[in-house]
Amino acid sequence: MPVPNLQRPGFAAPLPESADVVVIGGGIAGVTTALFLAEAGVNVVLCEKGTIAAEQSSRNWGWVRQMGRDPKELPLTIESLNLWRDIDRRFGIETGFRETGITYVCRTKAEIAEFTAWEKYGREAGMPSTLLDSAGLQKLLPGIAAQYTLGLHTANDGRAEPERAVPQMASAAVRLGATITENCAVRGIETAGGRISGVVTEKGTIATSSVVVAAGAWSRLFLGNLGLDFPQLKLLGTAARIESDGAVPDMPVGGGDFSFRKRLDGGYTIAQRNANVAPVTPDSFRLFFDFLPTLMTSWRELKLRVNGQTVSELKMPRRWSLDQVTPFEAIRTLDPVPHAPFNRNAVRNLTRAFPAFADARLTHSWAGMIDATPDAIPVIGPIAAVPGLYLSSGFSGHGFGSGPGAGRLMAEIVRNEKTCVDPAPFRYERFSKTAKAA
Numbered sequence: 001m002p003v004p005n006l007q008r009p010g011f012a013a014p015l016p017e018s019a020d021v022v023v024i025g026g027g028i029a030g031v032t033t034a035l036f037l038a039e040a041g042v043n044v045v046l047c048e049k050g051t052i053a054a055e056q057s058s059r060n061w062g063w064v065r066q067m068g069r070d071p072k073e074l075p076l077t078i079e080s081l082n083l084w085r086d087i088d089r090r091f092g093i094e095t096g097f098r099e100t101g102i103t104y105v106c107r108t109k110a111e112i113a114e115f116t117a118w119e120k121y122g123r124e125a126g127m128p129s130t131l132l133d134s135a136g137l138q139k140l141l142p143g144i145a146a147q148y149t150l151g152l153h154t155a156n157d158g159r160a161e162p163e164r165a166v167p168q169m170a171s172a173a174v175r176l177g178a179t180i181t182e183n184c185a186v187r188g189i190e191t192a193g194g195r196i197s198g199v200v201t202e203k204g205t206i207a208t209s210s211v212v213v214a215a216g217a218w219s220r221l222f223l224g225n226l227g228l229d230f231p232q233l234k235l236l237g238t239a240a241r242i243e244s245d246g247a248v249p250d251m252p253v254g255g256g257d258f259s260f261r262k263r264l265d266g267g268y269t270i271a272q273r274n275a276n277v278a279p280v281t282p283d284s285f286r287l288f289f290d291f292l293p294t295l296m297t298s299w300r301e302l303k304l305r306v307n308g309q310t311v312s313e314l315k316m317p318r319r320w321s322l323d324q325v326t327p328f329e330a331i332r333t334l335d336p337v338p339h340a341p342f343n344r345n346a347v348r349n350l351t352r353a354f355p356a357f358a359d360a361r362l363t364h365s366w367a368g369m370i371d372a373t374p375d376a377i378p379v380i381g382p383i384a385a386v387p388g389l390y391l392s393s394g395f396s397g398h399g400f401g402s403g404p405g406a407g408r409l410m411a412e413i414v415r416n417e418k419t420c421v422d423p424a425p426f427r428y429e430r431f432s433k434t435a436k437a438a
């Protein structure tokens with residue numbers, strides 16, 4: 001595992017013959033859904049093709065933030081932060097969540113304009129965010145270079161430890177009665193009379209009437225085999241762990257071109273902020289017009305590349321029958337190659353902002369495939385065309401922070417209960433142009 005210290009408790013429960021609910025995918029979306037279902041006494045089984053949290057959910061920066069979120073998903077993000085604050089006590093685990101606050105720092109006119117607008121938005125949304133001048137920044141973040149003249153600090157945002165949070169949540173789900181099986185790819189679903197009747201895995205079939213697809217970057221492929229078109233593209237995010245003996249703040253800090261977060265293991269997770277690789281794949285062409293508006297606003301942050309993912313997806317079958325080995329078994333863990341220049345730039349930009357990082361020693365680097373929807377908001381809800389089928393996916397680079405909220409919401413929707421937030425912004429059918437049969 002390129003991600004340092006990923007906890008691997010090991011989940012090898014034998015597959016039961018039946019379950020009330022089957023969850024596909026052991027990232028934060030699937031695990032928190034299983035956790036809240038198990039807590040409510042539902043008989044839930046989670047199948048993970050590789051290892052719990054080995055894809056995006058352990059590779060992220062570990063930021064848990066509400067600042068800068070789309071207003072449509074802000075209530076979910078706030079609900080999620082509330083859950084993070086209590087999750088360790090509630091389930092007897094240690095996710096590493098700390099309410100440290102998060103600060104953005106500005107150097108250029110464009111950054112100042114961006115974060116000043118965010119402050120207005122935060123104020124209107126009732127967030128405890130404050131704009132800081134140079135003196136305020138020096139006080140909050142001692143050692144920051146003088147060219148950073150404005151900061152935006154949100155006191156109740158925080159951070160957690162991706163390499164341990166989701167494995168620990170999965171262990172808690174098992175203690176509450178969930179069944180979790182790793183190395184168990186789901187190949188597809190069975191229906192009877194138009195609604196879900198079972199889930200076919202590489203290890204056998206589970207009879208069930210409810211299935212939650214939480215397959216991260218694989219959700220589009222999985223649903224495509226069912227004739228459902230979920231508009232989702234992948235972006236390659238690169239990050240690294242460094243060590244430094246310098247006196248650097250504990251709080252996560254983001255500038256226009258760097259980010260860092262103190263880790264509980266003493267190092268820092270760093271990245272070049274606003275920089276991702278967009279692999280050119282067949283889906284880039286199929287979904288070009290769906291993503292065009294996003295592309296037009298964020299093209300400066302993207303490097304289009306023909307790379308290993310291009311080759312992999314060109315060769316990947318898009319249709320299979322349930323007795324065939326699927327791409328989910330062929331690729332147990334999506335482990336893309338990091339884009340090394342981003343990490344070099346991150347160290348350089350970081351050191352410019354905080355000269356105490358001059359002694360930074362890079363110990364690990366890794367990448368993860370971020371799954372994105374055209375409006376950068378996830379789908380959390382039923383797929384009306386297939387009664388009993390639900391989707392929780394498309395978290396567009398911020399699903400770690402909103403994961404517990406998403407899990408709670410999905411569990412409530414599956415149980416047909418009153419929901420903690422309005423689920424309307426997360427409807428699958430909002431992609432009505434594409435939600436037709438593929």
Ligand SMILES: Cc1cc2nc3c(=O)[nH]c(=O)nc-3n(C[C@H](O)[C@H](O)[C@H](O)COP(=O)(O)OP(=O)(O)OC[C@H]3O[C@@H](n4cnc5c(N)ncnc54)[C@H](O)[C@@H]3O)c2cc1C
Binds near residue numbers: 049063064393397402
């Ligand atoms: C570099 C990077 C930095 C990020 N930083 C942040 C951050 O600071 N804050 C934040 O909030 N978010 C961040 N994110 C985004 C966040 O990590 C994701 O939004 C979130 O983890 C998505 O969770 P998920 O459960 O949907 O997907 P994943 O974690 O990718 O999990 C999906 C799982 O489904 C499994 N699966 C797929 N198909 C099948 C199948 N057929 N059968 C069985 N299992 C299957 C996969 O193996 C995988 O384990 C970052 C992401 C990256 C890559």
